[in-house]
Structures are given as C-alpha cells and as structure tokens.
Amino acid sequence: MLLLKELPTSKSLEKFVLRYPDADIKAISDFVNLLRAFSDVSDALDKLLARHGLLQGRWWVLVLLMRQDDLTSSPSDLAAKAGVTKATMTGFIDGLEREGLVQRLMDNNDRRKFMIRMTPLGQQKLDEVMPDYYSRVKALMSVLGDAQRDALVENAKTLAANLDTMK
Known part of the structure; x- marks a missing residue:
C-alpha cells in the first residue's frame, strides 16, 4: 500500500x-x-x-479462530469473516501451519473438506501478542475522550456505508 x-x-x-x-x-x-x-x-x-513475528493477515486468522468455542473454523468461513479471497486465506493458513500455529483437520462429514484449528502454540502466540496489543490500543485511543471516540466511530461507519459512491 x-x-x-x-x-x-x-x-x-x-x-x-x-x-x-x-x-x-x-x-x-x-x-x-x-x-x-x-x-x-x-x-x-x-x-x-x-515485533511479535506476525503479519496482520495471519494475526486476524488467529483472532478469528480464538472467537470460536473450539478454536476451529473452515477456510471459507475464515475468508468470509476476514473479507479476503479463499486463495489469500489459503496463503495465510499455509504460513500459520508452517509455523505450527494452526493445523488442518479433515472434516468428519465430508472428507474432501478440512477445518482449521489453532494449536496450543498458536494460542501461546496470541497470549504473547494480545496484552501488548491491548495496552497500545488503549494508549492510542486515550488521546480522545469518549464522546470524540463515539463520534469518530459513527462517522467512520457512515462513510463506510456510503462507499458504493467510490465504485
């Protein structure tokens, strides 16, 4: 970019x-x-x-998996939730799998499909990153009062809802 x-x-x-x-x-x-x-x-x-050895796309995959009760999701669901193509998601998953942060599991209902599960090492990586992330986001956002933050978020949502004008 x-x-x-x-x-x-x-x-x-x-x-x-x-x-x-x-x-x-x-x-x-x-x-x-x-x-x-x-x-x-x-x-x-x-x-x-x-600084934690992650790229934004791979981090989002781990965050999305963490949201699941069983830390597992399909690649297509992850792609849809992340707003990326299936091919892009496959690249993220491949990199995370090489690092041992996720694993591919065969789908018991359809052997042509597989699911992605965060590994204990993946959870450990998030446990390392998230406190730092939360601390720094809090510090960044602290320069705005609650009313300013609310207005900023609402205005950003309003702009996002009007993006069709850019197409």
Whole structure:
C-alpha cells in the first residue's frame, strides 16, 4: 500500500480545481487526511505485530479462530469473516501451519473438506501478542475522550456505508 507522506496543500489542490471545476477542495483534503491517518494506524499495527513475528493477515486468522468455542473454523468461513479471497486465506493458513500455529483437520462429514484449528502454540502466540496489543490500543485511543471516540466511530461507519459512491 502506498502511504502518501506529503499531503496536498490547499494551493496545490487549487491547481486541480482549475482543470477539474467540479473538484471540492475541502472534500478532497478531508479525504486524503483520513486515508493518511487510517494508513498510519494500519502501518503502526503492522509494526506492532512484526515485533511479535506476525503479519496482520495471519494475526486476524488467529483472532478469528480464538472467537470460536473450539478454536476451529473452515477456510471459507475464515475468508468470509476476514473479507479476503479463499486463495489469500489459503496463503495465510499455509504460513500459520508452517509455523505450527494452526493445523488442518479433515472434516468428519465430508472428507474432501478440512477445518482449521489453532494449536496450543498458536494460542501461546496470541497470549504473547494480545496484552501488548491491548495496552497500545488503549494508549492510542486515550488521546480522545469518549464522546470524540463515539463520534469518530459513527462517522467512520457512515462513510463506510456510503462507499458504493467510490465504485
């Protein structure tokens, strides 16, 4: 993902308005600032997880498995819950399996299928990562009051509900 380090100034955006009169400088400026902030948050999460030897996609698989009472799920369910393709999920699972963090189990009802279960080593990895994650998320979010956080989340949800306009 490209992380734009230098955000456009109002002056530079005005050049675009001259060429594209329908451009709304304020909307564009707000949008790129949001993109930058959310990219920076995701990048910070990547760095936190990397200190624990994880990539974000693999971490999410472990988190999704932890949500299950039996720490087990199908690859297709994991892909759907993570919002990735089955092929991408297979890559995550392959890497986690190589590291001994998950195992593939044959489905007793259909031998053509298999399930993914978090191993004790996978649970140990989460037990190592999650306290650090929770501590750092708490510290990050503490710069906003409850009302600011509620407004931020609601506004982000409103934008997400309107993403069809970008397609």
